[in-house]
Amino acid sequence: MTPGIKxxxxxxxxxxxxxxxxxxxLAAGLLLPQATIAxxxxxxxxxxxxxxxxxxxxxxxxxxTEAAIFSxxxxxxxxxxxxxxxxxxxxxxxCAKAGKLFHAGVLPARYVAVDISVEFLRDSLQNLKRELPAxxxxxxxxxxxxxxxxxxxxxxxxxxxxxxxxxIGNFNPHDARAFLERLAGQMDVTGGLLIGVDLIKEKAxxxxxxxxxxxxxxxxxxxLLRHVNARLDADFDxxxxxxxxxxxxxxxxxxxxxxxRRDIAAGWPDGSGRRIRRFAAGExxxxxxxxxxxxxxxxxxxxxxxxxxxxxxxxxxxWFALFxxxxxxxxx
Numbered sequence: 001m002t003p004g005i006k007x008x009x010x011x012x013x014x015x016x017x018x019x020x021x022x023x024x025x026l027a028a029g030l031l032l033p034q035a036t037i038a039x040x041x042x043x044x045x046x047x048x049x050x051x052x053x054x055x056x057x058x059x060x061x062x063x064x065t066e067a068a069i070f071s072x073x074x075x076x077x078x079x080x081x082x083x084x085x086x087x088x089x090x091x092x093x094x095c096a097k098a099g100k101l102f103h104a105g106v107l108p109a110r111y112v113a114v115d116i117s118v119e120f121l122r123d124s125l126q127n128l129k130r131e132l133p134a135x136x137x138x139x140x141x142x143x144x145x146x147x148x149x150x151x152x153x154x155x156x157x158x159x160x161x162x163x164x165x166x167x168i169g170n171f172n173p174h175d176a177r178a179f180l181e182r183l184a185g186q187m188d189v190t191g192g193l194l195i196g197v198d199l200i201k202e203k204a205x206x207x208x209x210x211x212x213x214x215x216x217x218x219x220x221x222x223x224l225l226r227h228v229n230a231r232l233d234a235d236f237d238x239x240x241x242x243x244x245x246x247x248x249x250x251x252x253x254x255x256x257x258x259x260x261r262r263d264i265a266a267g268w269p270d271g272s273g274r275r276i277r278r279f280a281a282g283e284x285x286x287x288x289x290x291x292x293x294x295x296x297x298x299x300x301x302x303x304x305x306x307x308x309x310x311x312x313x314x315x316x317x318x319w320f321a322l323f324x325x326x327x328x329x330x331x332x
Contacts, residue, residue: 005129007139008151011118019231026232027268030277035285037224039170040116040143042288044227048120050220052094057216059208062166065320066196070100073313073322078106080311080324081194085160088112090144090167095124097164102132112154114140145171145179150186159191166198166320169253169290173301176291180305184327192326193307200292201319203247210245210254210290218243221256224287234268244284253291257284295321303328 012018029036042051055063070077081087081101085108089098092113102108113128115121118141125139138151161183168176183193210217221243225236244257260279267276279285293301298321299310308328314321 005125005137005139007118007122007125007141011116011141011143013118013231023232023268026228027270027275030228030266030285031275035277035279035283037228037285037287039288040145041227041231042220042224043115043117043120044223044230045117045119047220047223047227048093048117050216050223053216054212054220057212057214059212060217061205061209062196062198062320065315066097066164066166066322067100069313069315069320069322070097070104072315074104076311076313077101077194077322077324078104080192081106081108081160082158083107084109085158085191086110086112086154088114088150088159088161090114090148090161090163091116091165092121092124093165094120095128098162099128099131101162102135108135108160109158110136110138110154112138112140112150114142114144114148116141116143148182148186156186156188157190159187161187161191161193161195163193164196164322166196166290168195169198169292170288171291172289173291177301177305180302180307184306184329187327189327189329192324193302194322194324197298197321197323198290198292199314199319199321200252200294203249205319206247206254206292207245210256211243215243217245221245221258221287225258232268234266236266237264240264241285247292251291252293253289255286256288256290257286259284298323 054060087108092115095113113125121139121141125137129137171179222238225238228234229236240261241258242261244259248255260281260283262281265276265278267274302310302325306328307325309326311324312321
């Protein structure tokens with residue numbers, strides 16, 4: 001690592017214990033009547049880079065819209081975060097969003113970057129440290145949606161969780177509330193949460209954002225099977241699966257699936273030999289949900305999760321919102 005960077009709680013995808021647990025999780029999801037693969041498996045090194053490419057696409061409005069909100073409301077955001085906080089960046093990816101905040105004068109006492117893709121996290125943090133050597137930086141390689149165990153030497157005061165990009169939409173509303181409650185429980189009233197939220201809007205706009213003309217999102221989705229093949233020793237024929245994405249208006253969520261082009265089977269070894277899962281033509285594997293919210297709906301969710309003093313900034317079209325909230329109790 002670059003001098004001055006600590007990489008902690010390394011999620012070793014290839015340790016015998018972790019590999020066995022991930023294999024069990026993947027197999028259990030694939031054997032459900034409605035086969036599923038958890039979105040966290042998108043983010044192997046190639047998947048992380050494909051997602052960064054998605055954020056550059058003309059159809060994918062969230063990244064540029066969120067960036068415009070940051071630019072327009074930077075003084076208020078900077079005032080809300082304050083100087084000398086500990087900024088905990090959840091799902092940091094390339095660390096680019098935090099880096100823009102730092103270059104704009106939001107200077108934390110410590111930056112804690114958290115991501116499931118450990119190799120990508122290491123490279124991103126090294127690049128950021130070269131740009132901003134004065135900031136104390138720590139990397140946490142872990143699945144924070146499962147458990148977020150922060151470093152023991154991190155003081156509870158002035159913790160600011162940073163969760164941009166609308167990834168909160170990957171949780172269903174019940175699980176989103178539970179996740180937000182866990183965050184509230186890891187700070188005191190001097191801390192806060194700055195979170196990006198995608199808002200409900202026209203179906204055609206949402207559909208295009210998750211099914212771009214260039215096919216980058218399709219490659220991102222299908223790369224999931226390449227990662228599954230590697231982790232599960234499976235034999236999915238990636239070319240026989242197509243990307244499907246659409247806005248489910250009744251559930252207020254984007255759904256992403258992989259759909260079998262023909263009758264097909266995939267197998268992987270298990271303790272008794274080889275497990276086979278057969279898929280009929282048109283059958284789907286559910287790979288992701290991305291829930292969309294109304295401003296009032298997400299404010300209510302924050303309140304129910306234990307936050308207060310809620311502020312919101314949005315773009316003129318009302319496509320996207322940034323929320324800042326403080327913990328609403330004295331618990332730690």
